[in-house]
Amino acid sequence: MPELPDVEIARRDLERWAVGATIVAAQCGDRYLLRPGSPRAFTRALVGKKVDAIERKGKWLRLALNDGGRLFSHLGMTGDWVSRPIGAPPQRSERARLDVARGRRLSSVRYLDPRRFGRLIAARRDIPEWTALGPDPLSDGIDLTALSPALAVRRRAVKELLMDQAILAGVGNILATEALWMARVDPRVPGSALRPSDVRAIVRGLRRAIARELADRGPRGGGGEGESAFFVYGRRGQPCPRCGTALSSVTLGGRTSVFCPHCQARRR
DNA sequence: CGGCATGTTGCGCA
C-alpha cells in the first residue's frame, strides 16, 4: 500500500468515511503499531471526538480531531484502511478499529496491516516524524529552486536522495525507480553530478509517475487483474519498454533499483 | 526450503 499515491487514495477514502463523523468506539491492541503509545491511551484520545479533516504529508496521514488532538497513521509496507459495516467481525490482519457515527448512520473503519510495519500515534501536537518531512510533491508541488541545490550538495546516489523523506516526502522505491527511468537518469549518479536538465527531467518524471499511479490505483482505475502498471519496477531482465534492452538492477541504500543500462546510461 | 517485498530506524565504522 505504501507510497504517496496509495496513501493519497487512503486519505480520500478516510475523508469520505470519517470526516464530520464522531468516533464512538476506538480500539487497537497492538503495542508495536502504537509505539510509543498504549491501547488505553489510543481509545481515550479518540472516543467522543469528531473528525475534522484527514491530511497527508508524504506517506503519513494526520486525522485532525475537534479537540485539537491528532491521530497519525503510517501504512508501513502493508497497511491499509477499509470501511466495514458496524459490528462486522475482525478480519484477517485487522489491527485497529474506529466505529464512527454520522447522525444515525454507523460504520466501522478498520486498519489492516499483515506485516505490522505501520504506525498509529495519537498525540496532542505534531510528532517529529511529521515535522521532519520535506515538501510533498503532490500537495506542495516540487520547487525546482529548492530541489536543485538540495540534490547538488550531496554525493549520494540520486535515487537515495529522491527517497530521502526530508528532501521530498512520499517518494518510495517504486516512484523513484519509475521517475528515473522516465528521466533517463542512471539511479547511481551522485546528486552533485546532475545537470539542470536532469533535475528538470526527474521532476517531470515524478509528476508523471504520481499521476499515473493515482489514476490506476484509485477507485475505478484498472487496479485488479492485468499486469502491473509499472514501466520498469519489478521487471529486471525484461525488455525496456522504450528500447528493448534487458533491464538491469543494482542495490542502492539496500533497495533494488531497476534501470535500463542503455536509456539510463551513466555519463562521464 | 530460500529469496524477495511498496518502509523506517538504529548501529558500527570510516
Place this chain on the structure above:
DNA sequence: TTGCGCAACATGCC
C-alpha cells in the same frame, strides 16, 4: 556531519 553497509522489525507470497 556525511556516507555506507547491514540488521532488525513481522508476515506473506512465489
